[in-house]
Amino acid sequence: MLTIGSLGKKTGTKVQTIRYYEQIGLMPEPGRTEGGQRRYGEAELDRLSFIRHARQLGFSLDAIRELLDLSNHPERSCDEADAIARRQLKQVYQRIARLEALRTELERMVHECSGGKTSDCRVLEVLRDHAECLTEHDEIGV
Template sequence: MNIPIGELSRRSRIKIPTIRYYESIGLIPRAPRSEGNRRFYDLAAVERLSFIRHARELGFDIEAIRDLLTLSEAPQSSCAEADGIVLRHLANVEQRIAQLELLRAELARMVHECAHDRMATCRAISILANHDECLADSHPAPVAHGHELMSAGAAPQRSARSGPARLQGGPR
């Protein structure tokens, strides 16, 4: 079946530039081209992209998806390796949840301790201005599309304004 890229995008609910990206990094096979240089795909591409989209929605990174796709091509083999990939991802998710719970507690404390009076006495502002008033040594890095912007376990950062480097962790 010859499915043009626009139709593939509609069926898989993945944008055309992302399909081209996945093709360029080998997550999906390069599509044959027509004489007019148009890409045409088959139903297997729709299924593969649906798998990729679902895995991305669940937060798997590209390499884990690549490994899972490779494993899925041997349907009679043991699923132990796939289970291992999923279990590692689950452990990462649980770690992020624990970090976010610490962050939530810190933010809730900031609001709770505030007198809600004037900016001069605003507890949220004073805590933001002085990290030493936080319960935790550090806070989880921002997350965008399931990717941490700063890798977990990164070396502590020091700047002239922040004072001594802090280690990532829980309450002081």
């Protein structure tokens, strides 16, 4: 049996994150010692590793909840899991496109800056007026 600290170390997850996952139902309530200390077994270690890996791949908590539910029903088709992964992949492609647009705009701003006085600085000019941008680059949440 593992303590919450040991579970966190084994999975690279902060203790407060594990507690949060318990609060929102991604992790089951753990067994406790007579002194009230949480104890975790292999099933919880596997589940938290699954959650952590899914988070590293950018899956939302709702998507992870769906994937965990699917993994609890091995007789079901994996079409739903595939659809969830395809949605995530689409989001990754969209983020990459936004990042590439951002890179292009920043490269252009830096290239057009003559290095003179700030009153003539192209970087500052573009940042003041979004209309000066040549690419669409909404917030990307990075």
